[in-house]
Amino acid sequence: MSDQALLTASNLSVTLSGREVLHDVSLSLSARHLVALVGPNGAGKTTLLRALAGLQSSTGAIHVAGDTLASLPLRERAKRFGYLPQGHVVHWPLDVKDVVALGRYPHGATDPARLTSSDKAAVERAMQATDIVAFADRRVTELSGGERSRVALARVLAVEAPIVLADEPTASLDPRYQIDVMKNLRDVANSGVLVIVVTHDLGLAARFADTVLVMSEGRLAAQGSPQQALSDDIVANVFRISAYRAEHRNETIILPWAGV
């Protein structure tokens, strides 16, 4: 995995109302990778994600494909990062296809009724990848939680950005949708995108991610392959648990088992 780093951060720190929530984080991530960002509540996962996307001011340097993030105008940043926040809020009962079309906003398509053919194609691809074509004309507010989270994911995919940042995309989904969403993101990564996923599910992280970043109290406690980063020692120190480990169909299983 010696390919050129797509996203690097050096000595990233964030202070929120006097408290340092992110301390001296440095990382270097490549395209075509699914990166899981794990850590206990309050470890700074969301803050790191927001800082990487430029949504949270930070000290230190972030580079995207060689450019300094701070030097990029908002529009340009928006083209490079697809950002999926927690909660998938849609404040008005808009049509599903119009919500997905907002993913083309950074590309100048500000009106879903007037998309260029390339914007239309991107929206179509995103809806197909997330399997939501069937309810393209329904209102988001009429959908179930699982359907709505797929719409939110489609909106992010429609940006067709080289980097996708997803904050707990599997939260509050049933097991089937959790797996579907992770498979979607895995496919996206395989297509050449750097995907960073915040999750509390160590099992999903171990199974789907190439790289796991473990955060603890605002610091990067470990990074590496799932085996390295989710070793017994690290899991015990950071999460204060022991985990059951197994293999199933050549995939790793990590199941949090007991407190330590």
Next chain:
Amino acid sequence: MVSIAPAARRRAIATLALVGLVTLLALGSLGTGPVKLSPLTVLDALFGGGSDVQQIIVREIRLPRAILALAIGAILGLSGAALQGLLRNPLASPSLFGAPQSAAFGAVLMISLGWADVRSWALPVAGITMAFLSVFVLLGIAGRNAGLLLLILAGLAISSLAGAATALVMNLSPNPFAALEIAFWLLGSLEDRSFRHVTLALPFIVAGAIILMSQRSAFRALSLGEETAQSLGVNVSRLRLLVILGVALGVGGAVAVTGTIGFIGLIAPHLMRPIIGHDPARLLIPSALTGSALLLAADIAVRLIPSTTDIKVGVLTSIIGVPFFLYLIMRERRALGGGVA
């Protein structure tokens, strides 16, 4: 041949129908008064036909009033739709945030200090400044992602403060007649307005409208929340400032020549949502047209309702608007009861 989606066609038809309605109401406004004139006579007089008397009535007495109703109704409807878009909240509106009340305080202060008569530029400037301040403070207090309850409480506090400050000015006024004059002016009216008033208000209203319209697509991105909008390339803090500025210019300019006319900004977008849909960007123009229609209709109604003294149009819009507000509160009960929206 471009195929038009049914929803787009419905929106286009609704917008055209609104333009027709506003035109009819404007003609009605020009024809209503002590001398009743038919729409045809009005049109004739408007373009230089008919008798001299008819021409004077239509072009000099009633035309400024109709233009003001049209423009002020439009900016109020537009401001309401813009604030609702900015805050993703169907209960947002200039009057619930105390903007007109604050603007009125600014104008009243100018009048009572003797720095301005009711026809000077100082009035709109003071009104706009106070309106800007009130909305700025309100959004400052409410903070990012403010819930319904917080916004409404802050709005209540600000309009109460503006009301108290206005009352103080009246309290301290040198003679009861001045206080009475201010009190009546505050009720909100389009009566006896001249082209001087139109020149005073219109530039600010147009500037406010241009600013709000220029931000329309950002409201659409904001449907997904501030953080997502920002990740899509919307500069949210700049957008907030621009919307506050647009609303303040429009509402401040309007209040300076008419006194407070409330609730049009709250009602207009609600009337349009069932027809136009919830896309906050598409709601702007229909809401502005609906605002025009509402204010023109209310201003015709006050001339038709038989009463011993003139009913002020601001009183009428509040009498209709407040029950509508109550109805909306009832509909949003769940969100309000939860504390966080």
